[in-house]
Amino acid sequence: MRAYEALADLILPTSCAGCGAGGVALRSGVCGDCVATVAAMRPHETRPTPAPPGLPLCVTLGPYADPLSSMIVNYKDRGRHRLAKPLGALLGAVVAEVAAGRPVLLVPVPDTPGAARERHGDHMARLTRVAARRLRAAGTVALVAYPLKAMPRADSAHLSAADRARTAQSAFAVREARVKSLRAAARGRLIFLVDDVLTTGSTLAVVSERLAEVDVEVAAGVTLAATELRRESAESWSMGGADPNGRIRVKRS
Template sequence: MSTALLDLVLPPRCAGCDAPGALVCPRCAAELHGRPARRMPVPAPPGLPECWSATVYTSVVRRAIIAYKERGRTALAHPLAGALALTVAAATGDRPVTLVPVPSARPALRRRGHDPVSRLTELAAGYLRAAGWPTTVAKVLVQRRRVADQAGLSSLQRAENLALAFRVTAARNGSEPSLWGGAGPIVLVDDIVTTGATLAEAARALREAGVAVPLAATIAATRRKGESYDRYGG
């Protein structure tokens, strides 16, 4: 039986701490939503947009994201997207905004059976529109070649692995005119920022297509070894 179906027929347990009674308990929800702030990796790769995240990548946040992405607990998209929407709002104010999700690799999509970042982006956009923010989603980035799993790679290895990995599918006269037509700032969307290599490569592909990319938003920012939570505003 799928995890998503079990979530419907069995009493829920918190994805962050495994306590019974809620998909995400109030304590873990507070940690997940955190304090949206500008959190940049150090060192930042060239071309990385200004990165904002809801929180740091704590054990609670890690368990919730992995449960959503890898273990079929797709109902977690709603609280995770809520954290993402708060982050976009903090980064952009009340301006119109266009959200561009970072694409997942095709093997990962087949393995997971869903597109986690795209779903989070759509839900976050819906929350922002409901709150009065004019928000558009433009799914214009695709992978142009296969890349290796990023887990365990150094900053340099991640950058090399992702070099020229993305391209834009829509031209200026194509299906996504909002990218070039006054829809407010472009905000790249991903679930986590670690070294910034993925977001920097996505920004490069958009700039190559003539699109300025000032901002990126994620649910969490990975804390580097030896760095305190205060540095990340958490």
């Protein structure tokens, strides 16, 4: 799937969402240089150091650095919603790499109600819908489920890893009314948690835990980007296909 092609489909009369370049007639919301940079990124395993207990396998597209970080911020917090198409396509490409053709159930990490209001919609739900459409178009069976709710909380951007972990513990809950349908949808599918940026891993760890409590096992957490802080460089790595146990297989070379 050539996800980055979607980058060229946008027509936005603004500066590049990746590097801020303006003054040229951008055919898309992202300039050619930034498209090329993102197109060269390959999904790879990543892991924060230290990793919180219960953190599933994490796979990301690139470092949380420009142009990817600016594209995410422009989409998420500056109202450039049309970036959902290329970013969702990129997310779909990461999922496709891990899924290797197997059916998937995507579970986006939800915004708090307040954040979703400010952003005129839940930003990960929107991206995940695009990703699922791309996956289906490429022949992968892909469903999206929304079993989680985010509790109102303070901005965690400036908290330490330990404080973040404590805050994250109470930050998410499973919607009781959706447990039954979630279990049904999860049957025979790889379950991926989907988020924009991996930082300490506490969000993905806690959400995995919440889902495990209702007997839904997460196969992997998938993000667009991962911060380099406290993170060991990923080993040379590639994804294999289905293994006999139907679990994720990670090949290291």
